[in-house]
Amino acid sequence: MEISDIDLARAAAGGDAQAFHALVDRHSAEMFRLALSLCGKRADAEDICQEAFFGAFRGVHRFDGRSSFKTWLTRILLRQASKTWKKNKARNATSLDLVDEAGARSRNASPTSPVGSVDASLDILEVIQRLGPEHQQVVVLRELQGMSYDQIAQTLGIPRGTVESRLFRARIELRKLLKDYEP
Amino acid sequence: MNNCEQENLVCPYHDGELDELRRLQVENHLTLCGVCRQRLREFQGLTERLSRVSVNGMSQMEQARMHWVVERARVDLSSRALMRLAMPLLGMAASLLVVTSVWLVDNGGVGRSARTGTLAQSDSSDWQRVAMNFHSDNKLPDWMVRSLGGDRP
Numbered sequence: 001m002e003i004s005d006i007d008l009a010r011a012a013a014g015g016d017a018q019a020f021h022a023l024v025d026r027h028s029a030e031m032f033r034l035a036l037s038l039c040g041k042r043a044d045a046e047d048i049c050q051e052a053f054f055g056a057f058r059g060v061h062r063f064d065g066r067s068s069f070k071t072w073l074t075r076i077l078l079r080q081a082s083k084t085w086k087k088n089k090a091r092n093a094t095s096l097d098l099v100d101e102a103g104a105r106s107r108n109a110s111p112t113s114p115v116g117s118v119d120a121s122l123d124i125l126e127v128i129q130r131l132g133p134e135h136q137q138v139v140v141l142r143e144l145q146g147m148s149y150d151q152i153a154q155t156l157g158i159p160r161g162t163v164e165s166r167l168f169r170a171r172i173e174l175r176k177l178l179k180d181y182e183p
Numbered sequence: 184m185n186n187c188e189q190e191n192l193v194c195p196y197h198d199g200e201l202d203e204l205r206r207l208q209v210e211n212h213l214t215l216c217g218v219c220r221q222r223l224r225e226f227q228g229l230t231e232r233l234s235r236v237s238v239n240g241m242s243q244m245e246q247a248r249m250h251w252v253v254e255r256a257r258v259d260l261s262s263r264a265l266m267r268l269a270m271p272l273l274g275m276a277a278s279l280l281v282v283t284s285v286w287l288v289d290n291g292g293v294g295r296s297a298r299t300g301t302l303a304q305s306d307s308s309d310w311q312r313v314a315m316n317f318h319s320d321n322k323l324p325d326w327m328v329r330s331l332g333g334d335r336p
Contacts (some may be wrong), residue, residue, distance in 0.1 A: 017257045028249045032241035050252040057256040143233040168194040
């Protein structure tokens with residue numbers, strides 16, 4: 001029988017590092033995909049994940065089991081991603097150049113060509129980077145992670161009504177940004 | 184686009200997050216309101232587009248580095264715990280060293296010799312006096328006192 005996340009976290013809090021390694025095995029792939037969706041760059045995604053796991057290991061004794069371990073870990077990762085977003089704000093000029101290049105590529109590419117579809121996928125991820133961290137988070141958690149409103153509310157520590165309104169505004173903003181890429 | 188009061192319900196409706204009653208209310212509203220119908224189409228298009236996005240998973244090397252980070256955190260925590268234990272002991276050792284040094288300076292010629300930088304001949308009489316004091320208290324053997332005075336045993 002598989003040991004639950006909560007039992008592994010308790011064991012890790014008691015000093016069992018192997019238990020925490022088991023948690024890394026379980027959740028690292030999903031956390032990495034989430035980080036990559038939020039920041040768009042593999043190197044940044046890896047840094048965010050590493051910081052999140054580092055912080056989680058050091059603070060695992062504070063995990064009280066009120067939410068699932070995954071939710072707790074996601075919360076740490078989102079905080080870390082938000083910090084990275086603020087740190088990289090100065091570098092956004094470079095990223096926007098890349099977005100504009102990608103936009104030009106997708107406008108030139110035929111919609112049926114494979115290059116066009118790969119670029120379209122890249123464009124969406126790059127456009128998501130242009131949203132503020134609050135809008136980014138709700139869009140990624142809902143659209144790419146498939147979380148329910150209640151799960152998003154628990155992960156972000158905000159009321160469900162705020163999730164609804166934030167997601168509404170984020171989608172409108174994303175739609176507006178994506179319009180620039182449509183042929 | 185014009186706004187509609189019920190527009191904000193389109194989002195949870197699209198995500199299937201409304202209870203049955205509210206869902207029916209929104210469905211009725213959608214038959215009458217072009218603004219909300221347009222908004223719903225936009226959200227559906229966006230979701231459809233985002234569903235085609237594939238985010239690559241992590242490589243084995245990247246996962247190995249995650250484990251390495253956890254190991255580093257473990258070592259970091261252990262060394263911090265060790266430091267917490269070692270710091271008071273180091274403090275005690277330093278205090279002991281200071282007290283011993285002060286005691287030596289007050290009770291012997293070491294301090295003066297150290298200050299002058301040489302263990303000069305003239306200081307040897309101080310050593311002898313200290314040794315004789317120890318001797319009078321039977322703390323030093325006779326041969327040692329004799330050798331200090333220049334006699335051979």
